[in-house]
Amino acid sequence: MEDLSARFLPQFVKLARSRLVQARSAVAEREPVAITTAAGGMHQLAGEAGLLGLHDVVPLARECEAEAKALHASRGDTDAERMTATLGELERAIEQIGARLPATAPES
Amino acid sequence: MAAASSERFIVRAELRAGPDVVISYGFDLTASSVFVVTEWHAAIGTSVSLRLSFPTILEPIDVVAEIADIRVAGEPGEPGGIRLAFDEAEVGVKLMAQLARGEAPGVATDRPYRVLLVDDSWLIRDMFAYGTAKFFERPGALAIDHAGDAEEAWGKLAKSTYDLVIIDYFLPAEDGASLIARLRADARLSRTPIVAISVGGRDAREATISAGADVFVDKPLVFRDLFNTLRVLAERRERARPSVERKSILVFDDSPFALALTRAALEAAGFTVAIAADLSSFERQRVAFDPDLILVDVQMPEAFGDDIASTLRGWHGVQVPILLVSSLDQSELERRAQRAQVSGYICKGAGMSELVRRCREVLQVAP
Numbered sequence: 245m246e247d248l249s250a251r252f253l254p255q256f257v258k259l260a261r262s263r264l265v266q267a268r269s270a271v272a273e274r275e276p277v278a279i280t281t282a283a284g285g286m287h288q289l290a291g292e293a294g295l296l297g298l299h300d301v302v303p304l305a306r307e308c309e310a311e312a313k314a315l316h317a318s319r320g321d322t323d324a325e326r327m328t329a330t331l332g333e334l335e336r337a338i339e340q341i342g343a344r345l346p347a348t349a350p351e352s
Numbered sequence: 353m354a355a356a357s358s359e360r361f362i363v364r365a366e367l368r369a370g371p372d373v374v375i376s377y378g379f380d381l382t383a384s385s386v387f388v389v390t391e392w393h394a395a396i397g398t399s400v401s402l403r404l405s406f407p408t409i410l411e412p413i414d415v416v417a418e419i420a421d422i423r424v425a426g427e428p429g430e431p432g433g434i435r436l437a438f439d440e441a442e443v444g445v446k447l448m449a450q451l452a453r454g455e456a457p458g459v460a461t462d463r464p465y466r467v468l469l470v471d472d473s474w475l476i477r478d479m480f481a482y483g484t485a486k487f488f489e490r491p492g493a494l495a496i497d498h499a500g501d502a503e504e505a506w507g508k509l510a511k512s513t514y515d516l517v518i519i520d521y522f523l524p525a526e527d528g529a530s531l532i533a534r535l536r537a538d539a540r541l542s543r544t545p546i547v548a549i550s551v552g553g554r555d556a557r558e559a560t561i562s563a564g565a566d567v568f569v570d571k572p573l574v575f576r577d578l579f580n581t582l583r584v585l586a587e588r589r590e591r592a593r594p595s596v597e598r599k600s601i602l603v604f605d606d607s608p609f610a611l612a613l614t615r616a617a618l619e620a621a622g623f624t625v626a627i628a629a630d631l632s633s634f635e636r637q638r639v640a641f642d643p644d645l646i647l648v649d650v651q652m653p654e655a656f657g658d659d660i661a662s663t664l665r666g667w668h669g670v671q672v673p674i675l676l677v678s679s680l681d682q683s684e685l686e687r688r689a690q691r692a693q694v695s696g697y698i699c700k701g702a703g704m705s706e707l708v709r710r711c712r713e714v715l716q717v718a719p
Contacts, residue, residue: 248613
């Protein structure tokens with residue numbers, strides 16, 4: 245199973261980064277469809293991280309999902325700031341994983 | 353053999369008595385008699401030549417029979433006709449031996465028996481769906497597809513392979529006999545077994561049989577007979593199916609990454625795996641792949657996995673184990689799994705090792 249994780253981690257990191265970019269953009273625009281997409285993306289990210297055993301990522305992704313739903317309902321600054329902060333934590337967790345990847349690992 | 357001899361299913365019956373030739377259908381076939389639906393009558397004791405057949409169930413078998421009884425049409429489901437008796441030792445043994453056999457070698461047996469029902473009545477189509485779910489102990493052995501008119505049917509026939517086509521005579525635009533003639537004229541489809549159905553009586557029977565239908569059955573259909581026939585066909589497919597060591601798992605998740613990862617882990621563990629990322633793909637795979645286990649994600653854009661699972665259980669009669677797989681809280685996942693009456697659940701957060709372990713456990717496969 246370790247081999248499998250190693251094989252899929254580069255792809256996971258790439259996918260997570262693209263979801264983070266989309267989620268940040270959604271928070272900035274506060275556009276309902278984009279926020280819904282961000283919530284879905286964070287939900288998927290939590291599941292994918294869980295399957296890979298990335299236990300630091302799962303709660304952060306789930307928190308982002310919940311905050312995206314709250315932002316979708318309120319469109320308020322408080323929810324946007326809260327989600328931005330959690331996205332920052334999530335990004336740091338993803339980058340820590342990325343930093344451990346071999347430099348030559350294929351990305352897809 | 354005992355099951356086949358005590359149940360009703362449909363066969364093509366060709367009668368010859370002097371100059372009279374009658375092509376109709378029979379049911380209630382036993383080792384010593386068959387009931388043939390027909391308006392043709394002769395005196396009890398009259399000897400007739402009878403040929404019985406049904407594509408893939410019964411190779412044409414010629415029988416010398418005697419009229420043992422005459423019945424006038426009664427309640428719906430009790431059509432008029434004659435009971436023909438034949439020699440059990442000489443004919444019945446051969447008949448029952450044929451019925452007990454599996455499909456001939458070379459027939460594609462790694463999929464369910466597939467039926468296309470061409471009927472513009474939604475109620476008839478729903479009755480088939482309901483009957484399939486109710487009647488079949490193992491519904492995965494039979495897959496029924498539908499078309500509402502000849503053009504839709506032709507499109508489906510062009511894209512897919514069906515083991516049997518059931519065609520109503522009265523269809524909008526192009527009638528059933530015309531569709532049957534098109535099938536018989538097509539090189540790829542010409543040997544497809546066809547059952548014609550209609551309320552049109554003799555005219556519809558003659559039109560569809562002339563066009564090339566193997567069997568014509570009057571409406572109102574006696575679903576018990578038709579489903580018995582389909583069950584015999586599906587069971588023959590099952591008997592011919594080679595035993596497969598590798599258990600098969602269908603995984604349904606809207607995340608392509610999760611699908612790829614799950615597939616890789618399960619294949620590495622020795623399972624045969626099919627994946628689906630949306631509902632239409634899932635339904636296609638479920639029918640074609642006939643999995644031993646289904647894994648369904650819960651939160652997906654088109655539908656919730658627990659609703660899909662309970663529909664498969666309650667409406668489609670799917671009996672293979674179903675596991676919900678999700679990153680939801682364990683208590684929430686447990687609640688949904690209980691409500692959907694599935695076999696259990698897997699928390700994605702538990703990782704791939706746990707997912708593989710649970711699949712092995714449910715399918716009783718040793719590591």
